[in-house]
Amino acid sequence: MRVIGLMSGTSYDAIDAGAADLSLDGDSLVLKPLGLVSEAYDETLREALAASLPPGATSLAEVCRLDTRIGQAFAATAVRAVRELCDGRAELIASHGQTVYHWAEDGRVHGTLQLGQPAWLAEATGLPVVADFRSRDIAAGGQGAPLVSLVDLLWLRGRPGTPVALNLGGIANLTAPDGTAFDTGPGCALIDAAARGFSGGRLSYDVDGALAGGGTVHEPLLLRLLEEPYYALPAPKTTGKELFHLGHLRDALSGVGTLPAEDVVATLTMLTARTVADAVSTLGATEVIASGGGTRNPVLMRMLGQRLPGVALRTSDELGLASAAKEAYAFAVLGFLTTHGLPGTVPSATGARHARVLGSITPGRDGLRLPPPAGQRPVRLVVE
The missing domain is CATH 3.30.420.40 (ATPase, nucleotide binding domain)
Structure with a gap:
């Protein structure tokens, strides 16, 4: 069919x-x-x-x-x-x-x-x-x-070790071989919101990670963002832009003062990398197979790889499905x-x-x- x-x-x-x-x-x-x-x-x-x-x-x-x-x-x-x-x-x-x-x-x-x-x-x-x-x-x-x-469970069945499927869309989600699956939090949602906000609508996303690549992670802002209670909820759980939108970012920024756009986007990119990597670590993954628009952001993929030492990070393209x-x-x-x-x-x-x-x-x-x-x-x- x-x-x-x-x-x-x-x-x-x-x-x-x-x-x-x-x-x-x-x-x-x-x-x-x-x-x-x-x-x-x-x-x-x-x-x-x-x-x-x-x-x-x-x-x-x-x-x-x-x-x-x-x-x-x-x-x-x-x-x-x-x-x-x-x-x-x-x-x-x-x-x-x-x-x-x-x-x-x-x-x-x-x-x-x-x-x-x-x-x-x-x-x-x-x-x-x-x-x-x-x-x-x-x-x-x-x-x-x-x-x-x-689909992830059917597709990854039989692969060695503990393969975990990752989708890096506006919201990021994971699927593990034991059937555990959940949204980890923002994938590109907050990054996109910041790119649009700082560019006055000229940019709809951080093209090639250029903004993040030109900035420095601001630790106080990152820690403030990580205080969001969603991250501590047990699986199964799901979220969306009802939570992770521009207002969510503005609330976090209100406590840290004015920052360059590049630093804000770099911090949001690290937020995604860290929350995804933390969730992957709880699953005992030996391999992460990523798909979605976030895979085209080299800064995000680099940050994620750095936070997953010893875990193979590849895209679904390598397994025959275009990300x-x-x-x-x-x-x-x-x-x-x-x-x-x-x-x-x-x-x-x-x-x-x-x-x-x-x-x-x-x-x-x-x-x-x-x-x-x-x-x-x-x-x-x-x-x-």
Whole structure:
């Protein structure tokens, strides 16, 4: 089955579409990557989205407009992926949508909201669409994240030692071989917020780590940031930009005075490296396989490597999955599992009471024709 996975992460910079040819072979799920296309949000939509996210305020009217416009943007990217990556012969769309709020309170997740109405994708492509993946896990008592943990566990099974998968998106998360998975805290969220704030919106992220590379870590600010209670919470746990946003940084800066932009960004980069490395150390990792936008920041990767002596640090590209496309491929896998009646969660990773089939399905142009249910969930992922 040719599936297109669509993803826009907490950095909300672009929509990634990863196409994969997926099939079941005994107890293995075989994934053949077909490529990635990426479309940046147009600036007007990106600004409207940014203004509506915490700590900003919004209205139901604006939420409705964003749901429609994001859905149309996802649909345009899906149409391009069907044409360019699948020669017009895709069979399923799996859309994560755009997370705008993750309702976490008192150590529990009570709800989540991803925008990008799937009806626009079904209408534009004519294909069935699986969307709204996180809600079912939350209804079953889980955190709704990190959902890529199932794919990581299948993919890393059989590797020697204790391999740990790391995603360095806006929020960083880990998956360990025993099924432990959690968000460690900010990946690039605070770095991006600082880059935008200090540049007056000219920069959306620290390009090539240039700001961090030109600064010095400010220890008092770092210690103040590390006082955030989230870091001490036990797994499973999840977080988002509801916590780690520009206001969070401003609160920390209020206690240390005025600093050069480069020093602030260097300190935030070390915050990510330190909180990730501390979490990795608790898992006894012998190898960390990283993916996500943060892998393109050489200063962040260098700081992380320095804090993980004796642990091999590599990117998912070395194992056959492009780091920029890995999350899109992961949601393609989750959509494939859903259409085959197979669970897409690991209770130990999300904290749910039971593994559940995820998502809601919007029929395509020819109605809904699902494949026969599969007998058992695969135990490994093979990347061709």
